[in-house]
Amino acid sequence: MVTQHRLTVGDDTIVYYTVGQPSSPPLIMVHGLLSFHGVWRHTIERLQSSFYCIAIDLLGYGASDKPRNADYTIPVQAKRVIAVADALGLEQFNLIGHSMGGQTALYIAAVLAPSRVIRLVDVSGVASGTLQRHTTKTVKPLLRAAWRYPIIRWASRWLMEVSPYARYQFRHWFYRQLPFDQWESDRFMTTIPGIENSAYASLMAIESCDLTEHLPKITAQTHILFGIQDGVVPTSEGELVHRLVTGATITWFDDCGHFPMIEITEHYLRALVKFLDNRS
Numbered sequence: 001m002v003t004q005h006r007l008t009v010g011d012d013t014i015v016y017y018t019v020g021q022p023s024s025p026p027l028i029m030v031h032g033l034l035s036f037h038g039v040w041r042h043t044i045e046r047l048q049s050s051f052y053c054i055a056i057d058l059l060g061y062g063a064s065d066k067p068r069n070a071d072y073t074i075p076v077q078a079k080r081v082i083a084v085a086d087a088l089g090l091e092q093f094n095l096i097g098h099s100m101g102g103q104t105a106l107y108i109a110a111v112l113a114p115s116r117v118i119r120l121v122d123v124s125g126v127a128s129g130t131l132q133r134h135t136t137k138t139v140k141p142l143l144r145a146a147w148r149y150p151i152i153r154w155a156s157r158w159l160m161e162v163s164p165y166a167r168y169q170f171r172h173w174f175y176r177q178l179p180f181d182q183w184e185s186d187r188f189m190t191t192i193p194g195i196e197n198s199a200y201a202s203l204m205a206i207e208s209c210d211l212t213e214h215l216p217k218i219t220a221q222t223h224i225l226f227g228i229q230d231g232v233v234p235t236s237e238g239e240l241v242h243r244l245v246t247g248a249t250i251t252w253f254d255d256c257g258h259f260p261m262i263e264i265t266e267h268y269l270r271a272l273v274k275f276l277d278n279r280s
Contacts, residue, residue, distance in 0.1 A: 002044075004063070009083045012070065015063040016056040016084050020048040025118075026090050027051040027276075030081055032099025032124075033202050034190040036062035039098060042265045046273065051094070056084055058101070060198025062189065072201040074100075074209040078107045085116070094276065095220075096121035099233060099258065100206050103127065106241065109222070110214040117220040119276060123268075124230055124258050127237045129210045134172050135232055136207070143200040150196050157191035172231030175257035183262055215244035222248040223275040225268060227256030249275070 007014045017037055027047060029040045037055035044053045057064040058077055081104060085093055095117050097105030102125015109117040146152040159165045163180050166187055174183075189195075222245045226238035235252075242250045251271040253260050260268040 005087075007084060007087050009059075009080050012059055012065040012067060014056065014059060014065075014080055014084065016054060018088075019044050019053045019055075020051055022052050024050060024052040026085075026088070026093040027053050028081065028085060028090075028093050028095050029053065029055040030095070030097040030101030030104050031056070031058065031061065032097075032101045033206065034061075034195070034199055035098070035101075035186065036189045036192075038062075038185050038189065039259070039261065040096075042261055042269065043096070043272065046269050047276070051276070054084065054088065054093075056081060058104075060202060061195065062192070066194030066197045068197040070198070070201075072198050073205045074104055074107050075112070077205075078104050078112050081108060082113055082116075090116075092116050092118050094119040094121075096123065096272075097125055098123040098261070099125060100202060101125070103206060103209060103211065106211050106215065106218070107209070109220050110211060110217045114217060114219055117218075120218065120220040120222045121225065121272060121275065122222065122238070122241055123225045123260065124227060124233050125224070125237065125241070126206050126209075126233055127215065127240045128212050129207045130234055130237060131207065132172065132230070132232055132234055135203075140200070140203055143196075143203055146196040147200040153191055153193075153196040157188070160187050160191055173258050174263050175227060175229040175231070175255055176263060178263065186259075186262065212240065212244070215241060216246065218245045218248075221275075221278075223271075224248060224250040225253070225260055225271055226250065227253045227258060227260050227263070229254075229256060230258045232258040
């Protein structure tokens with residue numbers, strides 16, 4: 001059973017969801033840019049019997065507040081994740097992040113709270129602030145325009161119901177074309193009201209956060225999951241983490257783009273469970 005929680009951090013409300021038994025090992029889940037906690041739906045379904053799953057809507061996303069002038073930098077978002085852990089009384093936890101959430105998770109494990117992270121899973125995560133050319137040349141101007149002119153977000157939300165438009169706009173998300181209804185919730189959450197306040201600032205935050213010098217400080221057992229055909233984050237970001245984090249392991253998924261948890265769910269879950277079940 002999914003339970004929704006609301007936590008006040010400063011002047012803002014963060015919403016997070018818990019599934020599973022609180023006595024089970026905790027696993028905190030952090031989504032990426034233009035996403036929400038629901039990106040972990042298949043992960044939660046598989047792991048809820050063995051982990052206490054905690055899926056967060058970062059500030060600016062999902063059901064959390066979306067203030068226009070908030071601090072959306074990676075270090076501050078990471079502090080909000082830790083605030084959730086503190087509210088649940090978690091001294092230590094496992095941590096998984098996707099894309100921007102991977103960058104946030106890396107920051108927590110390397111800088112903010114290294115001793116608190118037991119196992120770290122980086123899914124298609126940004127590490128040095130580097131993104132694919134399409135993201136910087138096409139997505140950034142669109143998000144900047146939506147921040148200045150919110151009507152663009154409203155129009156985009158309406159157009160998300162038009163398959164050719166939506167598939168074109170998100171053509172770099174997935175390597176293979178997926179059934180339209182398979183990613184409906186993910187698609188519509190990219191244009192949720194208020195997201196225009198956070199999306200552009202978040203993208204700028206991603207690009208300005210280079211964790212290269214900090215990665216060797218990570219002591220948590222670390223595993224990287226990456227699609228070889230990722231059209232959003234270059235595979236060099238996964239290679240960087242693999243090279244600089246002592247003992248890190250990596251699983252490469254062929255015929256997979258930026259969302260292995262949606263594109264190749266069973267392969268992704270198999271690799272994830274194998275890593276998390278390794279208790280050594």
